[in-house]
Every structure is written in C-alpha cells, then in structure tokens.
Amino acid sequence: xxxxxxxxxxxxxxxxxxxxxxxxxxxxxxxxxxxxxxxxxxxxxxxxxxxxxxxxxxxxxxxxxxxxxxxxxxxxxxxxxxxxxxxxxxxxxxxxxxxxxxxxxxxxxxxxxxxxxxxxxxxxxxxxxxxxxxxxxxxxxxxxxxxxxxxxxxxxxxxxxxxxxxxxxxxxxxxxxxxxxxxxxxxxxxxxxxxxxxxxxxxxxxxxxxxxxxxxxxxxxxxxxxxxxxxxxxxxxxxxxxxxxxxxxxxxxxxxxxxxxxxxxxxxxxxxxxxxxxxxxxxxxxxxxxxxxxxxxxxxxxxxxxxxxxxxxxxxxxxxxxxxxxxxxxxxxxxxxxxxxxxxxxxxxxxxxxxxxxxxxxxxxxxxxxxxxxxxxxxxxxxxxxxxxxxxxxxxxxxxxxxxxx
Numbered sequence: 001x002x003x004x005x006x007x008x009x010x011x012x013x014x015x016x017x018x019x020x021x022x023x024x025x026x027x028x029x030x031x032x033x034x035x036x037x038x039x040x041x042x043x044x045x046x047x048x049x050x051x052x053x054x055x056x057x058x059x060x061x062x063x064x065x066x067x068x069x070x071x072x073x074x075x076x077x078x079x080x081x082x083x084x085x086x087x088x089x090x091x092x093x094x095x096x097x098x099x100x101x102x103x104x105x106x107x108x109x110x111x112x113x114x115x116x117x118x119x120x121x122x123x124x125x126x127x128x129x130x131x132x133x134x135x136x137x138x139x140x141x142x143x144x145x146x147x148x149x150x151x152x153x154x155x156x157x158x159x160x161x162x163x164x165x166x167x168x169x170x171x172x173x174x175x176x177x178x179x180x181x182x183x184x185x186x187x188x189x190x191x192x193x194x195x196x197x198x199x200x201x202x203x204x205x206x207x208x209x210x211x212x213x214x215x216x217x218x219x220x221x222x223x224x225x226x227x228x229x230x231x232x233x234x235x236x237x238x239x240x241x242x243x244x245x246x247x248x249x250x251x252x253x254x255x256x257x258x259x260x261x262x263x264x265x266x267x268x269x270x271x272x273x274x275x276x277x278x279x280x281x282x283x284x285x286x287x288x289x290x291x292x293x294x295x296x297x298x299x300x301x302x303x304x305x306x307x308x309x310x311x312x313x314x315x316x317x318x319x320x321x322x323x324x325x326x327x328x329x330x331x332x333x334x335x336x337x338x339x340x341x342x343x344x345x346x347x348x349x350x351x352x353x354x355x356x357x358x359x360x361x362x363x364x365x366x367x368x369x370x371x372x373x374x375x376x377x378x379x380x381x382x383x384x385x386x387x388x389x390x391x392x393x394x395x396x397x398x399x400x401x402x403x404x405x406x
Contacts, residue, residue, distance in 0.1 A: 004049050
C-alpha cells in the first residue's frame with residue numbers, strides 16, 4: 001500500500017472534483033482519496049511520499065482511438081482533403097506499413113507512456129502492431145478490424161478477420177484485451193457486419209467503428225454521389241453504398257461496450273441514436289482538422305465523448321496532451337477553464353467507458369493507473385488547474401499502471 005501527496009489531485013470523477021493538497025492511497029487499485037490531513041489521520045502508520053511544490057496527481061490518460069500500423073508516416077501522406085488523403089494512403093500503404101516495424105511501434109508506445117498515456121484503444125487492420133502492444137506496459141484494448149464491401153470476397157475477409165481476432169485472444173491478460181472494430185458503414189459488407197456483430201455479442205467484446213468522418217462519406221452514404229462514387233467504381237466496381245447510416249446504426253443494439261469514431265457529419269437523429277445505444281463518441285480533433293473535415297459540434301453531442309489521437313497517418317503526434325491542447329484551441333466557443341476540466345474527463349473517465357474498463361478516475365475501487373506531473377509554477381485558483389495542466393504538460397514525472405511504477 002502506498003500514499004502519494006500532491007499540491008493538486010484531479011480526480012476526473014463524476015463531479016470533476018479537484019482537491020488541493022490531496023493524497024491518494026493505492027495498491028493495484030485505489031483504496032482512498034482525500035485531503036492530506038484526512039488521509040494522514042486515517043492511515044497514520046503508512047509513510048506519505050510528498051511529490052513537492054506544484055505537483056499534480058491525476059488518472060492516466062486513455063487514448064481511445066489510435067492506429068499504430070502507420071507509425072512510419074511523417075511527410076508522405078497528403079492532407080487538406082479527405083479523398084486526396086485516402087488516395088495517398090492507398091498509394092503508399094504497403095511502404096508505410098512495411099516501415100512500421102515492431103521496434104518502431106514500440107518506440108511510439110514508449111513516447112506515449114512518457115507523455116502520460118496509460119491505456120490505448122488500438123485499431124488494428126493487419127495485426128502488425130500486435131507484438132508491440134503485447135510487449136508494452138501500456139494497457140491495450142486491441143481492436144481487430146474488419147473491412148471489405150465486395151460480395152465475392154466476404155468469405156475470405158471474414159476468415160482473415162477471425163484468424164486475427166483469435167490470435168489476439170491468445171494474448172488475453174490483465175493489460176491486453178481483444179476487441180472488434182468495424183471499419184465504417186461504407187466499407188463493410190452487410191454479411192460481414194452481421195457476422196462480426198454476432199461474435200461481439202456472444203463474446204461480450206468491446207466494439208468500435210468509424211462513422212461519418214467526412215463530407216465525401218456523407219454524400220456517398222446518403223445519395224450515392226460525390227468523390228466516393230468514382231473511388232468505388234475504380235477500385236471495387238460499386239456504384240451504390242452497401243448501407244445507409246441509420247441502417248448501419250440500427251445493427252448495434254445490445255452491445256456491452258460500444259464507441260463510434262469521428263461522427264463529425266452525423267445528423268441530430270444519428271447522434272440521438274448513438275446516445276440511445278449507450279455508445280461513446282471518440283473525438284479526434286487533430287485528424288479531423290488535417291483532413292479538412294468538420295469539427296465535432298459538441299453542443300449537439302449528448303453521448304459522452306472520449307479523446308483519441310487517431311494514427312500518425314493523420315496526426316503529427318500521439319501525445320494525448322498535444323491532442324488536448326489542440327482540442328482546447330479549436331473549440332473556441334467553450335469557456336476555457338470549464339472546458340479544460342471536461343476535456344480531462346473525456347481523456348480519462350470517458351475513454352475508460354469507450355473501452356469498457358474500470359479506469360480513468362481517482363475513485364475508490366478503480367484500477368490504480370495514475371500519472372504524476374509538475375506544473376512550472378504555482379497555481380492559485382482551483383478553476384485554473386486543469387487548464388494549466390493541459391497547456392504546460394509535455395511529459396510526466398511518474399506513471400503507475402495497476403499500482404506499479406513503470
């Protein structure tokens with residue numbers, strides 16, 4: 001059992017409680033949280049480790065949506081338009097994936113750990129990132145992804161998906177949890193969708209899908225028009241979308257853990273449906289900006305939202321603090337201090353909900369995934385703490401996963 005004391009304790013609980021001169025008692029899970037005077041009186045025989053002036057303790061950050069298999073990209077892919085980006089991905093995919101070795105992805109995971117990420121939702125198209133995730137101390141919910149809309153290929157694609165999922169299941173542990181990703185409504189055949197959802201329900205696996213990321217996707221799914229029409233004709237010989245957005249969402253009933261990523265073109269009815277499904281929206285603001293897509297309208301989102309970096313195919317960083325700074329800046333109508341608190345909850349508690357985990361809050365009984373950091377100077381007002389944590393944190397001082405200092 002350990003006790004750590006900090007100048008500020010950001011709990012990311014249901015009330016976004018912040019405790020001045022707070023302390024946390026933990027082993028592999030959180031035992032108690034409170035002001036240092038309360039903790040010292042309650043646990044008089046346990047030494048308190050004081051992290052010093054301007055220190056902060058908070059839950060480890062949870063990156064609910066990241067692609068590691070394109071981690072070799074820096075300047076290869078083309079930004080500014082979704083279709084230009086997609087075509088550049090297809091043209092360079094094989095080279096980028098080959099360069100993204102287990103060692104390189106391991107380095108990116110180490111960088112994420114140093115910047116305070118303790119848990120990821122890894123979307124895996126090929127399972128090339130499997131070993132890197134298994135070897136990392138970071139908690140991983142590993143989403144084996146299914147993709148393919150050609151009817152004559154569904155049996156082969158389904159067999160490949162099941163093989164990758166079963167391989168991931170072989171590594172099941174406290175820190176590595178297999179899950180399922182459905183690429184998107186425009187890219188997954190109804191047969192594949194039905195059969196994969198059946199597996200997710202039977203095995204009670206977390207499930208995630210991209211949904212309405214771009215104007216081009218909206219035009220294709222609603223009208224069978226736009227840039228996607230030429231794309232699908234050229235690559236797959238298709239002239240109509242395989243499913244409509246609401247038809248797609250209606251398939252996801254009775255899922256234990258469910259999230260949809262992006263949703264920037266989702267209608268109010270789509271967003272209402274997502275909320276009714278008990279799903280979380282994975283918000284990836286930097287990726288949306290670089291591909292010149294819309295900004296998620298948080299005023300219309302009633303479902304909880306989490307924060308993801310997406311992959312280095314559409315971002316220049318996998319740091320959650322970089323992502324939080326970008327989110328703080330692009331949602332310019334939000335009051336900055338209250339929004340900073342909301343963002344920290346989204347990057348912790350809501351991320352845990354998106355992945356189906358008992359993490360993300362400094363609350364009794366939750367997993368002891370904790371980060372410690374130091375602010376550059378004194379903060380007088382509680383209402384400013386979250387803002388300054390987001391603005392000034394590049395790397396953290398300590399990372400605990402399951403109570404162990406990693």
